[in-house]
Amino acid sequence: MSAAFKRSVQFGARFVGRRAVSSQARNATDARILKVAIGCTVAGGAAAILAGNAFRSLTVDKLHAETKRAAPDFHLYWASGSPPCWRVMIALEEKGLSGYPNTLCSMQDKQHKSEEILAINPRGQMPSLRVGSVGLNESMGAIDYFEMVYKGQGTSLYPSDNPEQLALVLQRKNEVMNVHKKCVEETLFYLFKDDKTDEEVAKRTEVFKTELMFYENYLSQQKTGAKYIAGSSFSMADVVFFPYIAFFVRLGLSLDDRFPNLKEYYERLSQRPSIQKTWPPHWKTAAAPSQLLKVI
Amino acid sequence: MSAAFKRSVQFGARFVGRRAVSSQARNATDARILKVAIGCTVAGGAAAILAGNAFRSLTVDKLHAETKRAAPDFHLYWASGSPPCWRVMIALEEKGLSGYPNTLCSMQDKQHKSEEILAINPRGQMPSLRVGSVGLNESMGAIDYFEMVYKGQGTSLYPSDNPEQLALVLQRKNEVMNVHKKCVEETLFYLFKDDKTDEEVAKRTEVFKTELMFYENYLSQQKTGAKYIAGSSFSMADVVFFPYIAFFVRLGLSLDDRFPNLKEYYERLSQRPSIQKTWPPHWKTAAAPSQLLKVI
Numbered sequence: 091m092s093a094a095f096k097r098s099v100q101f102g103a104r105f106v107g108r109r110a111v112s113s114q115a116r117n118a119t120d121a122r123i124l125k126v127a128i129g130c131t132v133a134g135g136a137a138a139i140l141a142g143n144a145f146r147s148l149t150v151d152k153l154h155a156e157t158k159r160a161a162p163d164f165h166l167y168w169a170s171g172s173p174p175c176w177r178v179m180i181a182l183e184e185k186g187l188s189g190y191p192n193t194l195c196s197m198q199d200k201q202h203k204s205e206e207i208l209a210i211n212p213r214g215q216m217p218s219l220r221v222g223s224v225g226l227n228e229s230m231g232a233i234d235y236f237e238m239v240y241k242g243q244g245t246s247l248y249p250s251d252n253p254e255q256l257a258l259v260l261q262r263k264n265e266v267m268n269v270h271k272k273c274v275e276e277t278l279f280y281l282f283k284d285d286k287t288d289e290e291v292a293k294r295t296e297v298f299k300t301e302l303m304f305y306e307n308y309l310s311q312q313k314t315g316a317k318y319i320a321g322s323s324f325s326m327a328d329v330v331f332f333p334y335i336a337f338f339v340r341l342g343l344s345l346d347d348r349f350p351n352l353k354e355y356y357e358r359l360s361q362r363p364s365i366q367k368t369w370p371p372h373w374k375t376a377a378a379p380s381q382l383l384k385v386i
Numbered sequence: 387m388s389a390a391f392k393r394s395v396q397f398g399a400r401f402v403g404r405r406a407v408s409s410q411a412r413n414a415t416d417a418r419i420l421k422v423a424i425g426c427t428v429a430g431g432a433a434a435i436l437a438g439n440a441f442r443s444l445t446v447d448k449l450h451a452e453t454k455r456a457a458p459d460f461h462l463y464w465a466s467g468s469p470p471c472w473r474v475m476i477a478l479e480e481k482g483l484s485g486y487p488n489t490l491c492s493m494q495d496k497q498h499k500s501e502e503i504l505a506i507n508p509r510g511q512m513p514s515l516r517v518g519s520v521g522l523n524e525s526m527g528a529i530d531y532f533e534m535v536y537k538g539q540g541t542s543l544y545p546s547d548n549p550e551q552l553a554l555v556l557q558r559k560n561e562v563m564n565v566h567k568k569c570v571e572e573t574l575f576y577l578f579k580d581d582k583t584d585e586e587v588a589k590r591t592e593v594f595k596t597e598l599m600f601y602e603n604y605l606s607q608q609k610t611g612a613k614y615i616a617g618s619s620f621s622m623a624d625v626v627f628f629p630y631i632a633f634f635v636r637l638g639l640s641l642d643d644r645f646p647n648l649k650e651y652y653e654r655l656s657q658r659p660s661i662q663k664t665w666p667p668h669w670k671t672a673a674a675p676s677q678l679l680k681v682i
Contacts, residue, residue, distance in 0.1 A: 260527030
């Protein structure tokens, strides 16, 4: 065990000792977790709107002490409910890597700004992945890391035998960053604001709907049976896309008649083992503190 | 030759017939190209500030009619001077794929919104890559596509034998999206504005410098001889990072005593064959129309 790994295990162990807090308090952190995890700032007061000024400690837990199998030396620090963190956890499960060393961090306690995490991640964001002595905090890179290192194990998240299908998966995987930009940064974060106007809300919710409609159309235009975001198999595109849809549903988005294919997709993938297993812990115990996306 | 490929060659051939325009006119398109290529909007008038209201047609050229070797059926549509387009072209050269089918598109003539391109790229952005019948317009995915399909050919842009080094390359490759967000979207696009304030300019130029300092430090902290953004070998991280630095230098950024390692990096990589060969054509013939980044 390397010195760096020992330090990280000790760090994780300190987290284990903390007490769990109430489900209400966990629940209140949805907005804050997303913001910190993705490294964005929001106008003053926005966090408080969604969280109802009820920020308290998240339960902090080190879920797994040992790796399941011989594996590169890595450790994942994550926050509950953050789409960037969730995508890494789904990829790990799909690659058959249950039981990896990990630490659930409290944003409220600023554990993402702790010395231990800043040492591997100078930007202090979630997720933080330590690989040996290297910090890999970019979640879009972390999911590729596990696919590349564990190629041939578990789900093939990139098709290896069909260049055209590979192109489609790479297109959709990266295209989902538009959901982040348009739906999260441009719309959801605006809805947090105190001084929002009806006109601007209408404009931005239209941007949100237009973006989601791309994926609704991708699903509807595919041939029968091709019910994933990039065709007939679960792929890296779903690893990145699904957590956003689930986050939006939690915040009140209704996938009604406007998005029938996305609704079916959400309901079906919610039952997928890798997604069930990594479902944000605090979502299981309490409703969201806000239903801001009901306006969409 | 597939029907889709034939159509694309015919489309490219139509472009070949157009006449080249003056170097001044090419030169004026720097800001517009970047904006359209990356799908961003800028407040009214911003484009005109940098371009001096001199938007005219870019020369449009189909540089290569035939692929050099048996290869998947693909065609690249690109704009001169766009960092996202440039990264794809550098990756192609590094993979030994000179002579691929490609079309230089005029943003002024709105060729990125043509039916041919919208058919493979509903967002109408540059670059657009057609792979068989699939559109891959996300440049971060396109570079991965060529690395995956031509693995073992040309430069290995991801290390395959060292998980820790792979993690570092994936971290830096994706981290460079911060340069896009902080230096381009938050700073450069603000500098385009008519109604900018001294206070806000000072604040945003500080954001720009802070972001660049990450990479200056990465270069300075590496062991002797490790003079690339992610260690001692040219990698996918450099494919993504270099075009931004070159774009900033073109717009007046001085890599002086504040960024000595970045300066050496810029000068050295400017001579790299893949970069020399793909240097934006209109940069070779005319100075930039603006030196907005002199304020940094």
